[in-house]
Amino acid sequence: MTDTQWGAGVKLGSIYWKRNLAVSLVGSFTTIVAMTLLLPFLPLYVEELGVTEHTAIVQWSGVAYGATFLAAALVAPLWGRLGDIYGRKLMLVRASLGMTLAISLMGMAGDVWQLVALRLFVGLAGGYSSGSMVLVATQTPKDRSAWALGVLSSGIMAGNLVGPLIGGALPPIIGIRGTFLAAGGMIFFAFLATTLLIKEEKSPDRRQAAKASGGWKSIADRRPVIAMLATGMLLMLANMSIEPIITVYVAEIVPIEAQVTMISGLVMSAAALGSILSASWLGRLADRIGHWPVIAGALAVAGLLLIPQAFVTSSWQLILLRFLMGAALGGLLPCIAAVIRHSVPYSAAGSILGLSVSSQYVGQVAGPVLGGFVGGHISMRAVFLGTSLLLVAGAAYAWAIRPRDTETSNMRASADQLDA
Structure with a gap:
């Protein structure tokens, strides 16, 4: 199957696929780091927000951590479907902007309910790394697709590895709330790079085909x-x-x-x-x-x-x-x-x-x-x-x-x- 047979979306995308991969790699790494850096200090932050009992601190920490993944699991097919219709780049822009706002606001939370709500919002609005997988999978030439997705996967896994390390090092220096604001700023740069550097074909025919395809x-x-x-x-x-x-x-x-x-x-x-x-x-x-x-x-x-x-x-x-x-x-x-x-x-x-x-x-x-x-x-x-x-x-x-x-x-x- 040639690149042309992949559909019109890939013909133009293949011109920019290396740049798209580089931006997606950096963006996925930074967003995953921002999502996972709270692991070392999450119980401390829950306690700072007014939860005092040891059992309650553990329970609220688990709820706050799991909320993001639960929400993300529920909406991932929806964002994928909207990406088919309106463009995969738009989904990355939406995700990075939403995560910038949500993670920055976590540093301003006044109680544990607000923290959980914002963690839910991160899951609902996020999905940058999964959206990047879709973009790279559909824009990369067939004979390089698994390699490109492997490079992107390495960046995602590196973010999971580095995030907790940064989360353990930054709070003693700039405080827990400052760490959230720094993470939000990091994702904002990913938002700018995604908006300005990623190139994707505009195809009205592709939008109509996506609406008519019926997915499954x-x-x-x-x-x-x-x-x-x-x-x-x-x-x-x-x-x-x-x-x-x-x-x-x-x-x-x-x-x-x-x-x-x-x-x-x-x-x-x-x-x-x-x-x-x-x-x-x-x-x-x-x-x-x-x-x-x-x-x-x-x-x-x-x-x-x-x-x-x-x-x-x-x-x-x-x-x-x-x-x-x-x-x-x-x-x-x-x-x-x-x-x-x-x-x-x-x-x-x-x-x-x-x-x-x-x-x-x-x-x-x-x-x-x-x-x-x-x-x-x-x-x-x-x-x-x-x-x-x-x-x-x-x-x-x-x-x-x-x-x-x-x-x-x-x-x-x-x-x-x-x-x-």
Whole structure:
């Protein structure tokens, strides 16, 4: 399938795809940093807003943190659909401006209800990184799409890694409220760069095609899309299932109590670092050998790496295995986006990729809940082994339903006809 067959939106977009990727990369990194930097001081800020009981502080911190992801999961398909109709750049401009206002206002909150409301607003108005995935997936030439999405995924994961570090360093210097204002200012620069530098084709015909496409109904073969929705959920579930038990698990294998929190942080960061380093390489590999072998292989390798994690006897073994697991999973996000893009008509790409984002948020919420339940009621080893079983089953499913060469040609031909 040539770039021309992708639809009119890509022909002009391909001229600017490198600049669009660079701006999207910087914008996604800064917005993710701003969203995650509050993690180290969120309980302190909740207490500053008038909550005094220890139990209430923990509960309100959880509500405030989860509110953003809940709201984002609900509206991601809507923003994707509106991006199909009115343009993907407009969605990035909207998201960056909305997040600038909401995060800046968090620094002026007067009580915990206002903080939760603003966290909800960030989720409702945000979606810059997911919108960037849609823009890059639809504007990049086909033979570079997985690599470009891998680069963008690296920036998103780097933001998740750097955000808490900045959140731990800035408040002692400029205060908690000042940190929120600084984060809002950082996103404002992303808003300016997005508005002034990203170029996207204006196509009235494309808008009419998006309105008429019917989103899900326009997909000729839905099996690959359903598989990618499940894969996105599995990816986040696998990454997050260990989070509730990690400190307790590390305490069992680390003899010095004072080192537990530091090593727990290293274990949490190791998977993210592995993904950052591998995402663009695995994306390039997928462009060369195909997305499906990389998806199935990554799920299988990550699933197998979870088994020895259940039986480690020292912290360095767990850190190394989490790093390797993160490296294996690093190529999944770009491959998921690329498969969806090549399985649906251009005019429905945003809405379906929005559904993919929602499925990932489901995994992000379900992972800690299931991990905490299994770890508390069965055993911590069962968390690793159960997640391993899910990933291996996901690999087998992805390999079993992968389109064969003839099916792939027919699927792309159907998408091309709807793009035209």
